[in-house]
Amino acid sequence: MTVLNLVRDTLHKRAAYAKTKHELExxxxxxxxxxxxxxEDAAKNATKAIYG
Incomplete structure (x- = not known):
């Protein structure tokens, strides 16, 4: 995996986390x-859903 792919994947996961957390809240x-x-557990649940 190249550095650019790693950065892209990280940004996609971060965006998915933020969206999921917001929707749960x-x-x-x-x-x-x-x-x-x-x-109140939106951050914990979003982390588990996106990052495993």
């Missing part, structure tokens, strides 16, 4: 409760 409370999620 903005999720209606009722939806979050139905899914068993806490909006």
């Amino acid at each position: 903005m999720m209606p409370l009722e939806t979050a409760q139905d899914l068993g999620l806490f909006r």
Whole structure:
């Protein structure tokens, strides 16, 4: 993997993380409760979803 590919992949993952985190934070409370999620854990859940 070249350095440019590594940078590109890192930026794509960071963008996906930011989008996922934002969507989890903005999720209606009722939806979050139905899914068993806490909006306060958005960063943790986004990290797990994107980075494994």
